[in-house]
Amino acid sequence: xxxxxxxxxxxxxxxxxxxxxKQLLRDLSFEVQQKQVTAFIGPANSGKSTLVRCINRxxxxxxxxxxxxxILFKGIHLHEATDPTxxxxxxxxxxxxxxxxxxxxxxxxxxxxxxxxxxQSEHLDTIVETNLQKTGxxxxxxxxxxxxxxxxxxxxxQRLCIARALAVEPxxxxxxxxxxxxxxxxxxxxxxxxxxxxxxxxxxxxxxxRRQAARVSDVAGFLYSGELVEFGATERLFTNPQDDxxxxxxxxxxx
Amino acid sequence: xNSMSTRAERRQEFVLHSTSFIIFGIAIIPILNALKKTEATxxxxxxPNALSILLNDLYIVLSxxxxxxxxxIVCAFxxxxxxxxxxxxxxxxxxxxxxxxxxxxxxxxILAISIxxxxxxxxxxxxxxxxxxxxxxxxxxxxxxxxxxxVLIFILMVMPVTIKTTQEALRSVVTPVRxxxxxxxxxxxxxxxxxxxxxxFIRILAGGCRAMARAFATAALLIGTYIWHYxxxxxxxxxxxxxxxxxxxxxxxxSSTLVEIYNSIYNSNSA
Ligand SMILES: Nc1ncnc2c1ncn2[C@@H]1O[C@H](COP(=O)(O)OP(=O)(O)OP(=O)(O)O)[C@@H](O)[C@H]1O
Ligand SMILES: [Mg+2]
Numbered sequence: 005x006x007x008x009x010x011x012x013x014x015x016x017x018x019x020x021x022x023x024x025x026k027q028l029l030r031d032l033s034f035e036v037q038q039k040q041v042t043a044f045i046g047p048a049n050s051g052k053s054t055l056v057r058c059i060n061r062x063x064x065x066x067x068x069x070x071x072x073x074x075i076l077f078k079g080i081h082l083h084e085a086t087d088p089t090x091x092x093x094x095x096x097x098x099x100x101x102x103x104x105x106x107x108x109x110x111x112x113x114x115x116x117x118x119x120x121x122x123x124q125s126e127h128l129d130t131i132v133e134t135n136l137q138k139t140g141x142x143x144x145x146x147x148x149x150x151x152x153x154x155x156x157x158x159x160x161x162q163r164l165c166i167a168r169a170l171a172v173e174p175x176x177x178x179x180x181x182x183x184x185x186x187x188x189x190x191x192x193x194x195x196x197x198x199x200x201x202x203x204x205x206x207x208x209x210x211x212x213x214r215r216q217a218a219r220v221s222d223v224a225g226f227l228y229s230g231e232l233v234e235f236g237a238t239e240r241l242f243t244n245p246q247d248d249x250x251x252x253x254x255x256x257x258x259x
Numbered sequence: 260x261n262s263m264s265t266r267a268e269r270r271q272e273f274v275l276h277s278t279s280f281i282i283f284g285i286a287i288i289p290i291l292n293a294l295k296k297t298e299a300t301x302x303x304x305x306x307p308n309a310l311s312i313l314l315n316d317l318y319i320v321l322s323x324x325x326x327x328x329x330x331x332i333v334c335a336f337x338x339x340x341x342x343x344x345x346x347x348x349x350x351x352x353x354x355x356x357x358x359x360x361x362x363x364x365x366x367x368x369i370l371a372i373s374i375x376x377x378x379x380x381x382x383x384x385x386x387x388x389x390x391x392x393x394x395x396x397x398x399x400x401x402x403x404x405x406x407x408x409x410v411l412i413f414i415l416m417v418m419p420v421t422i423k424t425t426q427e428a429l430r431s432v433v434t435p436v437r438x439x440x441x442x443x444x445x446x447x448x449x450x451x452x453x454x455x456x457x458x459x460f461i462r463i464l465a466g467g468c469r470a471m472a473r474a475f476a477t478a479a480l481l482i483g484t485y486i487w488h489y490x491x492x493x494x495x496x497x498x499x500x501x502x503x504x505x506x507x508x509x510x511x512x513x514s515s516t517l518v519e520i521y522n523s524i525y526n527s528n529s530a
Contacts, residue, residue, distance in 0.1 A: 106458070119445050
């Protein structure tokens with residue numbers, strides 16, 4: 005089935021989220037368009053991580069998590085479309101803290117292919133090289149592919165995580181504060197990379213740095229006290245916010 | 260494709276469920292058997308020598324210990340990886356595990372000895388195998404109730420400790436590693452085989468050593484008691500005492516060596 009260019013990749017309708025009996029997010033509705041960067045901003049604990057983890061069903065593992073409402077991925081309800089395992093192959097995720105596996109740099113990137121049953125070494129070689137090149141890491145690690153990733157700098161590790169996620173060939177890639185642990189120089193590299201990737205992937209980007217969201221995203225949403233206060237084109241949201249709270253937040257007077 | 264992978268996962272889940280049930284089922288059969296046998300009132304046993312007691316009991320400790328460790332590991336995997344923390348069955352088992360691991364091994368030893376002594380009166384020790392009427396003549400090793408009592412005690416000692424240490428080992432595989440794998444589309448089974456087992460393996464092994472050490476400590480007491488009891492007719496007082504001490508010492512050394520192995524693995528792993 006070919007997807008209509010105009011159809012949103014993700015359509016979220018009336019999403020409510022609880023942890024135990026405490027409601028964290030109320031009545032969220034928004035759409036994520038293809039090949040755009042959609043950012044979510046908001047102060048700490050505003051539920052950014054919780055929200056983006058709904059999209060790849062990572063909250064399934066949280067026993068006290070509960071939600072109502074609809075998340076449609078390419079028009080089909082998330083829980084009806086596929087099983088979570090193949091859903092997560094289509095919707096990848098990069099976390100705040102780079103977590104690499106205890107195997108070589110090569111095997112980390114080849115992981116997604118391996119668990120899908122790819123074993124031919126030429127095929128794996130290609131996958132590893134292409135994806136390391138996409139993240140600008142190839143030149144840096146070309147000669148140490150068989151060594152463990154521990155020796156890499158945090159920024160390199162994070163780009164390795166991105167390469168590993170890209171190697172699964174997802175359509176959507178979620179970034180949950182990918183620069184939270186990085187220094188400014190490394191942060192710039194990741195931000196540039198995110199912009200580059202936007203041409204080929206649909207990206208979702210959670211951050212609590214408002215300027216970063218302004219730099220990387222096409223569309224942004226502002227989460228505050230359990231609500232999606234405002235959602236729209238980044239340009240407009242930052243220069244001409246419709247809600248007072250958004251204005252206070254983007255100008256640094258709130259949160 | 261999609262339904263296939265879910266079905267495969269369900270099958271693996273089913274295999275795990277059923278193996279643990281089968282193992283429990285098998286454990287039940289000899290217990291039922293034993294209940295039937297307790298009716299025999301007058302049993303004669305052939306007097307064993309110290310070496311055969313030692314070997315026989317070591318055999319029981321090792322085989323039962325290994326079985327209980329395997330059982331404990333399967334049980335811990337099931338509790339920790341499949342059941343949610345809120346599941347009542349899991350909570351029930353975990354609370355019992357906490358109680359059973361808290362009991363010092365010497366108390367189990369005393370329990371085992373008292374079972375033995377309560378039966379020792381009904382046992383007539385003979386040197387040879389005569390053809391007596393109305394009596395059942397068995398070699399020492401074949402006394403079902405004593406044997407099962409011992410087996411049960413070893414299982415009660417070893418299994419909870421294994422469950423606890425294995426669960427701790429599994430918890431040492433941190434959430435970020437699991438989530439990173441899940442986020443790349445790994446199934447629960449793949450996360451288990453590729454990350455959880457390799458990372459936790461050495462700690463699970465260490466836990467097994469510690470559980471075995473407990474069984475050895477009790478076996479030391481038990482074997483000492485057997486030797487003391489059975490050597491009455493054949494050996495002199497000082498010989499009996501030496502044998503008692505010797506057996507207890509050998510097993511205690513085994514026991515503390517295992518504990519040392521456990522400690523060194525744990526310290527080197529957490530550092
Ligand atoms: N399993 C849970 N049970 C109960 N409360 C939870 C659970 N997970 C998260 N929370 C709470 O939900 C709130 C939102 O958490 P979340 O991580 O989604 O926020 P965030 O916007 O990503 O914050 P940060 O900027 O710190 O990353 C927090 O107050 C957190 O304590
Ligand atoms: Mg967060």
